[in-house]
Amino acid sequence: MSEPKGITRATLLKDLRLEWRSKDAINSMLFFSLLVVVVFSFSFDPSAEESRQIAGGLIWVAILFAAVVALNQTWARELRNQVLDAYRVSPAPANSLFLAKAIGNFIFVSVLEVLMIPLFVMFYRLRALGPAWQLLVVGALGTWALVVNGTFFAAMSIRTRSREIMLPLLLFPIAIPAVLAMVQATTAILSGEAGARFWIVLLVTYDLVFTTSCLLLFETVLNAE
């Protein structure tokens, strides 16, 4: 049997290749978040200070909703032709599959962020008064918080009839502490206020707890009938 790391790498490369060919997830995410940015920018006309106060919330809510689209796609391609069964009958460990899917989703959502955040900055004329590099830390930790739980709950909901609705129902309540931390940390950094550090520590803790829990429980979810 291959090393778990090798299987994670092979599965991740396979997913990137499938996404590159189909562009199912990235296209849907891009269109969705582009719409959010444009609609919000027409709905509000905030001053520079107001922008700093609301931008964190707008960015992360837009990314959360867009990420759900990618998360639903993650397992949908494994259900076509029941390919997931081929993985289940193989000696490959369940956690390798989970990690590959979570890392894949992290890459897809990060690509979305790289494309969308300059648009947010432009539309809302944003300029960080605090240390801007901390936004990268918040972005990475926050994105992982969304995708690790999202990948797990998307796997849980794949066998349900209305999985597109089930995923947000399961994910959003669990994601509230992470979203709160992401929004508060982003607002603090943009406004130059103290307190971002606390929210970053909270995000690190959240990521550690939920990554561990998902890894421990994923095999049960994968083999559930």
Next chain:
Amino acid sequence: MTETAPVISVTNLIKQFGRFAALRGVSADFAGGKLYAILGDNGAGKTTLLRTLAGLNQPSSGQISILGAGKFHDVCQQVGYMAHPSLLYDEMSGMENLAYFSQLYGIADGSRCAEIIRAVGLDPELSRPVGQYSQGMRQRMSLARALLHDPKILLLDEPFSNVDVHSAGDMVRLLGRTRDQGKAIFVVTHQAALLEGTADEFVWMEAGKIIGRTRSFKPPEPVA
């Protein structure tokens, strides 16, 4: 393990989906080096039996022993499974699909994928995605995936469905050769006539039970 010892032993296997019992106390021993055709009407429990043997369904009660192991995961390297759907990614070519699955099984030999694709009568150089294959080609590639890791036991669910007679004949001959190498092959099919002369035993199922096993393609005598 001797050649005559059963490779699969099933004892009083029951599988329930809610209140419906798909398998109702199946008990049987199956030896290595034989090709078994599993026959029966729709709903007889053939696919459920195969999926339960493949570890995809957990038995509600009863025991399964595969190559002496009680847990499927301990012997999954020795079992190949082909389902009714192709279990392949439509967006990738056959070679790309097999290259991925070979990594799941830790197959280091880079030439194995091309070799097995040739064995099922396809061209490893074919760059078309599997989604553009004909149904017959897809079935062959699916068989190649099941054979990829050279398993001792093959579980095949409807391998000849939507395959033309000529291609099905080729697949039967390949299965015959594979059986001759000492592997145990289980074929669930509604086209049992194709296996006449090749299958060693016909296993007849009805209402979740094995009602008889015959050497020829002839239903068992009804019990008076």
